Amino acid sequence: MLLRILPAVDPYVAAALTVYAAALAGLAWRTRTREAIEYLAAGRRLTLGPFVATLVATWYGGVLGVGEYSFRFGISNWLALGVPYYVAALVFAFALAARARRSAALSIPEQLRAAYGPAAARLGAVLVLLLAVPAAYALMMGDLLRVYTPLPLEYAIVAGLAFTLACAVAGGFRTVVSSNLLQFGLMFAAFGVLLPAALGRAGGLDAMWRALPATHRTWDGGLGAQAILVWYFIALQTLVEPTFYQRCYAARTPAVARRGVLVSVLFWVAFDFLTTFAGLAARVLLPADTDPTLAYPLLGRLVLPPLANALFAVGLVATVMSTLHSYLFLAAATVGHDVLPELARRTDERRWTLAGLVLAGAAAAALALALRSVVAIWHDVGSIVTAALLLPVASAQAGPRWRFGRYGAAAAITLAATTATLWILLRTADGAYPLGLEPIFPALAVSAGTWAVSRLTAR
Numbered sequence: 222m223l224l225r226i227l228p229a230v231d232p233y234v235a236a237a238l239t240v241y242a243a244a245l246a247g248l249a250w251r252t253r254t255r256e257a258i259e260y261l262a263a264g265r266r267l268t269l270g271p272f273v274a275t276l277v278a279t280w281y282g283g284v285l286g287v288g289e290y291s292f293r294f295g296i297s298n299w300l301a302l303g304v305p306y307y308v309a310a311l312v313f314a315f316a317l318a319a320r321a322r323r324s325a326a327l328s329i330p331e332q333l334r335a336a337y338g339p340a341a342a343r344l345g346a347v348l349v350l351l352l353a354v355p356a357a358y359a360l361m362m363g364d365l366l367r368v369y370t371p372l373p374l375e376y377a378i379v380a381g382l383a384f385t386l387a388c389a390v391a392g393g394f395r396t397v398v399s400s401n402l403l404q405f406g407l408m409f410a411a412f413g414v415l416l417p418a419a420l421g422r423a424g425g426l427d428a429m430w431r432a433l434p435a436t437h438r439t440w441d442g443g444l445g446a447q448a449i450l451v452w453y454f455i456a457l458q459t460l461v462e463p464t465f466y467q468r469c470y471a472a473r474t475p476a477v478a479r480r481g482v483l484v485s486v487l488f489w490v491a492f493d494f495l496t497t498f499a500g501l502a503a504r505v506l507l508p509a510d511t512d513p514t515l516a517y518p519l520l521g522r523l524v525l526p527p528l529a530n531a532l533f534a535v536g537l538v539a540t541v542m543s544t545l546h547s548y549l550f551l552a553a554a555t556v557g558h559d560v561l562p563e564l565a566r567r568t569d570e571r572r573w574t575l576a577g578l579v580l581a582g583a584a585a586a587a588l589a590l591a592l593r594s595v596v597a598i599w600h601d602v603g604s605i606v607t608a609a610l611l612l613p614v615a616s617a618q619a620g621p622r623w624r625f626g627r628y629g630a631a632a633a634i635t636l637a638a639t640t641a642t643l644w645i646l647l648r649t650a651d652g653a654y655p656l657g658l659e660p661i662f663p664a665l666a667v668s669a670g671t672w673a674v675s676r677l678t679a680r
Contacts, residue, residue, distance in 0.1 A: 231522075233531035234369050241407075241535045242384065245542075248399045249388040267398065267471040272481035275401035275547070277488045278408065279464050280306075282544020284496060284537065285361040285514050286599060291500020292513040294444060295437025298500060301449050303493040305456030307486050313459055314482035319475035320618045321466050328470075328555065329463050329614060336617035337630040344634040345610060349463050350555045352606045354581055355548035356588030357598040361514070361541045363589065368518045369534055378589055382549075382582045385542060389550045389578055394471060397547050404543035411536020412495035415517070418524040419502035426498075432505045451659040455603040461610040463551055549585070553577035601645050601660075608664030609638035612672055629675025637668040 267275075283302075291298040324332060329349050334342035362385075363378030372380060388396060423429035436443035459465060465482070472478040496517075503516040511519060521533040556577025588598070613630040616623050625633060644660030654660060 231369065231527065231530070231534075233527045234534045237531040237535045238369065238538065241539065244403060245388050245400055248403070249390075249396045266473050267468065267477065268473055269477050269481055269484070271398050271402060272468060272472055272477055273484045273488065274405040275398045276465070276468050276481060276485045277492075278401040278405045278540070278543035279397075279468075279547040280462075280485070280544070281408065281489065281492060282355075282358050282541050282547075283361070283599065284408075284540045285364060285517065286357065287493075287496045288500050288503065288516040289513040291497050292504050292507075292511070292516040294442030295433060295439070295501060295504070296497065297440055297442030297444065297449060298497050299493060300440055301442075301452040303489075303497070305453040306459060307489065308453070309456040309459035310465075310482055310486050310489070313462075313465060314479050314486075317460065317615070317618060318465075318469050318478040318482050321469040322472050322475040322478040324470075324618075329461065329466055329610070330555070332466075332617050333613060333630065336624060337613065340628065340631040341613060341634060344631055344638075345613070346555055346560050348606050348609055348634065348638065350552055350560065350581075352458075352602060353463060353548050353552035353555055354584045354588065355545050355552070356585045356602075358541055358545040358548060359582075359585040360589035360598070362538070362545055364514050365518060365534075365538055365541060368515060369538075375590065378586050381542075381545070382586055385545050385549060386578050386582050389546055389553070390575055394467070394550060394554075397550050398471075400546055401543050404539040407536040407539040408543070409492065409495075409536075411533045411540070412492070412499060414529050414536075415521055415525065415533050416495050416499050416502070418529070419499055419506065419520055422524045423502050423505050429502055429505050433501060434504070437501065437504060447657075447659065451600075451604075451661060454659075454661045454665065455600065455607055457611055458603050458607040461607060461614045463555075464547055467551060467554075549578060549581050552581035552584075556580060604645065604659070604661040604664070605638055605641040608641045608661050608668060609634045611665065612668045616672070625672055626675035626678055629671060632675070633668045633671035636671055637664040640664040640667045 287298060287302055290302055294301075321332075324335075328346075330342040330346040333345040359378050359382055362381035363374050366372055366377035366381055367374050370377065388400065420426055420429060423432065430438065441449050468481070469478040472481065499520065500516060503511075503520040506523060507516065507519055517537060518534065521530050521537075525533055553574045554577070557574030560577075613625060613634055616625060617630075624630075641660040641664035644654055644658075644663060647655050656663075
């Protein structure tokens, strides 16, 4: 394996990561706060620039998953992990962003409570917590650290989580935003350096394209139509994505929330171009038995000089850490703001949010070690949460005639989540699902059926 013949520690990378860690620690100290509205929503004063930077950085933490998919299935990455999310983000921008900012809510469970009562809110909090536990990003951080340091995977995951937790504790959401501003710049700089060098090593874009396996040049990567189509439904997770709502709740105005999402889509398109073609270059230049999750860091070591590779390493770490940080804080805020107040009349919200950080970190480490594929984590968790929350959350912001009837939202959340979970558990060893259907399809059908029944019985 290529990884085994590379030096365990690159001094340039070590120095660059040390400077990056010090910068994040300084930002965390500078933005520390104790006020609840500041801690959870940055005082609802987020302007367009910071809004775009924090949303773009947070929504692209799955960079190693993109590398894994591109390395294995080629250009279909753009049709599976790119286009569906652009479409969903545009729908969110035009239909939901401004409404979310105009609401008084600070979280998705709060919005469910206002529309449907405490039962739906409690169930929503559990699912938001499941979605927010950043197992995939903890795994990616561990994978990166084991490439760039001598740490084995288990210790690398814990080390990455521990440092990110320390940054999150100090200043809450304002620290997340300040860190994301730095990480936004680093992620684009990293791939802006990598792609030209990789294409040069491959002999140019045309030569690289011809050298790819035939399946990597097809629209479906040899997977079949349903394997691509399912991502268009999983991408609907964007419409119930708590990090989107959190940033909209924190925006200065509804207009900032809407424009911020629209501008972010343009940056995602640009970044997908860089990452997809870097993944294709990795498939051409690296051995076929390379661990696909490590395609980007190994490509960087192969084609970049030491200083440029150090910049690329920091950019990769920053891309993953931006999302790891955001989701850790989101999971902790869900515990402190939505879960524990349901269990106790008197709670110190900030103190329990800090406790939630530790709980979320422990859960992320456990899940990352149990599910070793980033794409598998996205697929399974995304299928369950999207199917369960999509209709209840979307209808909560619509007029009364479109909402679930009494108890309907709680029933839909429960039944859809149960259906998707059972479908995943019944998956065969070779990956086949009952009736040949991806779990999100029957679960969404159950949710839609529950909505129809609840509307009929409400008349």
